């Protein structure tokens with residue numbers, strides 16, 4: 465019997481020791497907000513927090529995580545989607561298809577906690593997730609706006625690749 469601490473609850477389940485944490489989260493625990501994209505730690509769709517550190521769960525075997533470590537998935541970020549980063553994501557309509565967005569939000573919330581006022585360099589370093597819909601500009605704008613706590617004018621600060629602002 466394996467044990468993990470997920471979203472504040474102690475969970476017990478059956479799984480092989482080499483099962484990737486991503487599949488334990490999705491299959492054994494039924495938390496399907498965390499997505500599979502590449503399986504090689506390249507895209508970030510599978511990002512969860514382990515003791516506050518954004519972690520690509522697709523390459524973490526179950527055996528590498530102890531029951532004392534606190535895992536947070538997108539479902540555990542807030543009971544009702546009210547985390548400041550989630551609220552800003554909504555205010556700025558960040559998601560397109562949405563597939564990458566759980567991972568994006570988990571990376572952004574870890575950044576926001578570590579660096580409440582991140583520089584562009586901090587954002588570049590932290591946000592290495594891949595988005596096939598190209599939401600990068602809005603992701604960046606939402607992180608900046610979260611730092612300012614400003615949902616009203618946030619949409620005015622989106623800088624596009626051609627230099628225009630909309």
Ligand code: FES
Pocket residue numbers: 499500501502503504505506507508509510511520521522523
């Ligand atoms: S599925 Fe884990 S990084 Fe892509």
Ligand code: FES
Pocket residue numbers: 559560561562563564565594595596597598599
């Ligand atoms: S919103 Fe579609 S992949 Fe990012």
